[in-house]
Amino acid sequence: MSYNAEQIINSLKSEFNEKILEATSDDFYRVIIKVPSELILEIAGYIQHELGFSTPNMCSGTDKKEFMEVFWHIGTVDSPILIVLKSELNRDNPVVESLTPLWKGFDWHERETYDLLGINFNNHPDLRRLLMPDNWEGHPLREDYVYKKPKYRKPED
Amino acid sequence: MASDPGLPFEELFIGRLKLEPWMAIAIGSIIAGSYIMINQIIAPWIERKVMARMQGRRGPVHVGKWGFLQIPADLLKMIGKEDTRPEGADKFGFSLAIFLTGTTAILSFAPLPWGSKGLIPGNFSIGILYVFAVFSIFPPAMLVGGWASNSKYSLIGGFRSAGQLIAYEIPMFVSILGVIAVVGSFSLVEITNYQMNNGWFIGKYYGAGLIAGLIFFISGVAETERVPFDIPEAEAELVMGPRTEFSGWRYALLMMTEYLHLFINSLLFLYLFVGGYDIWPVRVNNSPSFINDFRMNPFVQFLAITLKVYVLVFVAAWMRSALARLRIDQLLSLGWKYMLPVSILTLVVFLGSKDVFGFLIFW
Amino acid sequence: MSEKTEMNLFMGPQHPSMHGLWAIRLTIDGETIIDGDAQIGYLHRGYEKLLTNRSYEQGIPICDRLCYVESHSWSTSYTHSIEGIYNIQIPDKAKWARILTLELQRIASHCLWLAAMSVDIGALTMLIYPMNAREIIINMLEAITGARMTYNYARIGGVAADLPFDTVKKLERSFNEFQRLHFEFLDLLEEAQIFRIRTQGIGVLTKEQALNYGTTGPVLRASGVEFDVRKNDPYFGYDELKFNIPTRTEGDCYARYRVRIEEIQEAMKLCWQALDKYNELNASDPFKLDKLPRRPNEGEVYRRIETSRGEGGFFIQSDGSTQPYRVRIKSPVFNNLQVLIPLIKGGKLADIPAVMGSIDLCVGDLDR
Numbered sequence: 001m002s003y004n005a006e007q008i009i010n011s012l013k014s015e016f017n018e019k020i021l022e023a024t025s026d027d028f029y030r031v032i033i034k035v036p037s038e039l040i041l042e043i044a045g046y047i048q049h050e051l052g053f054s055t056p057n058m059c060s061g062t063d064k065k066e067f068m069e070v071f072w073h074i075g076t077v078d079s080p081i082l083i084v085l086k087s088e089l090n091r092d093n094p095v096v097e098s099l100t101p102l103w104k105g106f107d108w109h110e111r112e113t114y115d116l117l118g119i120n121f122n123n124h125p126d127l128r129r130l131l132m133p134d135n136w137e138g139h140p141l142r143e144d145y146v147y148k149k150p151k152y153r154k155p156e157d
Numbered sequence: 158m159a160s161d162p163g164l165p166f167e168e169l170f171i172g173r174l175k176l177e178p179w180m181a182i183a184i185g186s187i188i189a190g191s192y193i194m195i196n197q198i199i200a201p202w203i204e205r206k207v208m209a210r211m212q213g214r215r216g217p218v219h220v221g222k223w224g225f226l227q228i229p230a231d232l233l234k235m236i237g238k239e240d241t242r243p244e245g246a247d248k249f250g251f252s253l254a255i256f257l258t259g260t261t262a263i264l265s266f267a268p269l270p271w272g273s274k275g276l277i278p279g280n281f282s283i284g285i286l287y288v289f290a291v292f293s294i295f296p297p298a299m300l301v302g303g304w305a306s307n308s309k310y311s312l313i314g315g316f317r318s319a320g321q322l323i324a325y326e327i328p329m330f331v332s333i334l335g336v337i338a339v340v341g342s343f344s345l346v347e348i349t350n351y352q353m354n355n356g357w358f359i360g361k362y363y364g365a366g367l368i369a370g371l372i373f374f375i376s377g378v379a380e381t382e383r384v385p386f387d388i389p390e391a392e393a394e395l396v397m398g399p400r401t402e403f404s405g406w407r408y409a410l411l412m413m414t415e416y417l418h419l420f421i422n423s424l425l426f427l428y429l430f431v432g433g434y435d436i437w438p439v440r441v442n443n444s445p446s447f448i449n450d451f452r453m454n455p456f457v458q459f460l461a462i463t464l465k466v467y468v469l470v471f472v473a474a475w476m477r478s479a480l481a482r483l484r485i486d487q488l489l490s491l492g493w494k495y496m497l498p499v500s501i502l503t504l505v506v507f508l509g510s511k512d513v514f515g516f517l518i519f520w
Numbered sequence: 521m522s523e524k525t526e527m528n529l530f531m532g533p534q535h536p537s538m539h540g541l542w543a544i545r546l547t548i549d550g551e552t553i554i555d556g557d558a559q560i561g562y563l564h565r566g567y568e569k570l571l572t573n574r575s576y577e578q579g580i581p582i583c584d585r586l587c588y589v590e591s592h593s594w595s596t597s598y599t600h601s602i603e604g605i606y607n608i609q610i611p612d613k614a615k616w617a618r619i620l621t622l623e624l625q626r627i628a629s630h631c632l633w634l635a636a637m638s639v640d641i642g643a644l645t646m647l648i649y650p651m652n653a654r655e656i657i658i659n660m661l662e663a664i665t666g667a668r669m670t671y672n673y674a675r676i677g678g679v680a681a682d683l684p685f686d687t688v689k690k691l692e693r694s695f696n697e698f699q700r701l702h703f704e705f706l707d708l709l710e711e712a713q714i715f716r717i718r719t720q721g722i723g724v725l726t727k728e729q730a731l732n733y734g735t736t737g738p739v740l741r742a743s744g745v746e747f748d749v750r751k752n753d754p755y756f757g758y759d760e761l762k763f764n765i766p767t768r769t770e771g772d773c774y775a776r777y778r779v780r781i782e783e784i785q786e787a788m789k790l791c792w793q794a795l796d797k798y799n800e801l802n803a804s805d806p807f808k809l810d811k812l813p814r815r816p817n818e819g820e821v822y823r824r825i826e827t828s829r830g831e832g833g834f835f836i837q838s839d840g841s842t843q844p845y846r847v848r849i850k851s852p853v854f855n856n857l858q859v860l861i862p863l864i865k866g867g868k869l870a871d872i873p874a875v876m877g878s879i880d881l882c883v884g885d886l887d888r
Binding site (some may be wrong): 208211384388477478479482485 | 527529531535536537550551638639640641642643644645647648649652708709712714715717718868869870871872873
Binding site for chain 1 (some may be wrong): 569740753846
């Protein structure tokens with residue numbers, strides 16, 4: 001059950017027609033699909049169950065100054081193709097559905113994205129900071145992040 | 158043939174030097190104690206050297222000739238260190254554990270004979286029982302120490318230590334019951350003399366002696382918490398087990414105790430199965446001959462037992478460098494499921510061969 | 521009788537077997553593990569931000585420091601992604617030199633893993649022997665790259681230097697020595713029953729779990745999935761070389777151990793093939809592109825390679841300037857370590873080092 005990039009794009013377009021904002025493929029076997037943030041879970045479910053893309057590869061985001069971009073790379077073990085689900089979020093209040101219920105491997109990736117970029121994932125089982133300390137203020141990979149000397153708690157607090 | 162050993166160094170001190178018996182006892186104890194202390198410095202050095210050679214290293218080389226003074230140097234360094242006690246630790250229990258392990262380890266040496274003619278600090282008829290009783294205080298003492306150090310790693314290590322004791326004390330004692338029943342005495346001197354007259358137990362009773370000896374040795378390794386049974390101090394999960402929080406001279410004492418235990422375990426194995434201070438594994442006939450004089454010479458006996466102990470120290474170092482560590486449940490199942498039934502079987506063979514059970518088993 | 525018998529245990533970053541800086545908060549009941557929570561981030565150095573503050577070339581030596589066990593894989597991976605951004609092809613000679621060094625790096629990394637895992641299980645001698653074997657490989661890498669730990673051998677569009685003229689002789693000598701040592705120490709570990717009972721049937725990772733958690737590398741292959749980036753998404757010249765992907769179906773610690781041991785043999789084969797291909801080329805052929813495009817293209821790229829722990833890669837977004845706009849490092853350990861807590865749940869305390877060792881973590885590229 002391996003598809004090439006064209007088939008994947010056609011299949012997704014026929015299933016979700018105009019809901020998919022943009023679908024392209026690049027030279028590195030990546031199929032990039034831009035979708036509105038509300039439809040992430042639905043399309044991801046289709047990718048998992050119908051197209052058989054079983055392995056979570058990575059998830060992260062970028063602060064694009066005007067908007068916040070979040071993307072998931074979803075791979076498969078029988079072809080080199082990676083499906084990239086992309087979504088643009090409101091920069092002030094970035095909220096998106098979590099894909100952790102579908103792929104447990106996205107757990108830490110989404111936690112890291114929350115930690116470093118401040119993107120909130122709905123229905124994530126355990127959305128805490130991952131790399132930074134729990135009492136850290138701000139999200140370091142945001143473009144407007146200003147480093148402040150952290151206040152350390154005393155151990156007994 | 159060998160008579161009652163009597164007082165320590167009877168021949169030399171009381172016979173020739175005309176000393177009072179209590180003085181003879183005191184001098185004998187001092188000699189035995191210093192002998193133990195010297196060996197306690199040599200044994201770790203040998204272990205480190207053997208392990209280093211097996212691992213393609215050179216081991217300690219810098220302090221003294223061939224690094225021989227490395228262990229005293231380590232001890233001095235550790236004694237000079239700050240004596241720390243974790244916050245919230247139970248002061249009494251924390252100290253008690255160290256004193257219990259140290260004193261019991263040294264006291265265990267009292268009934269161990271170093272030769273047939275009175276080279277024994279304290280000769281009493283229940284030698285083995287005494288050694289076992291004193292020796293078995295070590296794991297509970299470790300539990301006390303672990304519990305008192307206010308550290309979870311220490312506590313878990315202490316519990317493992319106690320669990321291991323229960324699982325291994327029983328097969329250990331069952332495996333030597335045969336020997337005790339055959340000799341008819343708890344005295345280590347009696348047992349050794351019996352073996353001098355009748356051959357070593359390790360080669361007797363259709364292999365049952367060998368199996369019982371192996372079970373005793375393995376249980377002893379488990380009880381002294383050495384590889385592959387060093388589960389209470391498994392550094393991969395429990396930092397150092399019950400020893401985690403001990404530092405400075407307390408740690409030095411614990412480390413020295415570890416080697417004392419190795420010694421006691423090896424010595425007991427020798428006395429019970431490999432003929433103790435005997436050097437010749439065949440029966441003695443009473444005709445005066447060179448070999449008889451030679452094996453009855455106290456100096457030769459003393460050298461023989463020392464040499465045998467160091468062979469076992471080498472084996473311990475070998476095991477330590479060759480084997481991995483078992484898991485606690487695997488260790489307990491080995492003790493309860495396999496070693497206990499087999500040791501009971503060897504007991505039956507021992508007694509059957511001795512005609513105690515002759516009416517039941519005919520061979 | 522419903523007394524609370526559970527206890528919290530913090531296997532903290534100072535713990536001797538934690539392979540670097542990370543921690544688990546465990547809930548245990550006696551010896552049995554009820555739950556755990558992995559806490560990472562103690563070694564978080566902000567690589568993704570660091571790289572965006574430097575030009576592409578300046579990032580390469582930094583990526584060498586990403587993981588102390590296999591620095592060359594990571595710097596090569598970064599240059600591989602940068603070449604995607606510049607849209608350039610590297611010369612043939614550079615391809616084979618990279619494969620040779622990458623496979624040598626894989627052997628060295630697996631040797632270090634073996635040493636660490638054995639000492640976790642309690643086999644002290646096995647700490648020394650694989651390190652001796654690794655020394656041979658490190659010497660070989662030193663002969664090629666000039667460094668022993670952080671090689672800084674990768675360049676955009678090639679490698680830093682040509683292979684030495686006597687590489688064939690040196691490689692033959694090294695591998696003969698390595699094979700001799702290798703079999704010597706494997707006997708010591710595998711023939712002892714204790715190692716097998718400590719690892720067989722422990723930490724069983726099913727195929728579905730392995731896929732769902734996104735594990736890669738030996739962890740995935742030990743669960744019966746034949747996935748290797750070298751075969752599935754060939755880079756450099758791996759599609760021209762012949763090699764097997766060792767897989768096992770058991771999914772336990774022993775399977776993961778076996779897969780890595782067999783991978784060492786495959787890596788040695790690959791080294792020879794790459795060197796043969798290299799020697800077919802002329803001595804005057806370039807090993808590095810003379811000229812790079814003035815500016816990188818705009819856009820984004822994700823290219824992955826098979827590091828010794830699994831799929832590693834760099835996601836780079838470029839805005840056309842000399843510095844990347846956003847870099848995201850795909851670390852294999854980041855995915856592989858997520859299976860640790862489910863695997864040790866319900867197991868014994870002593871299984872933690874065994875499972876953790878078999879996953880082979882490197883906190884450097886876990887925390888980035």
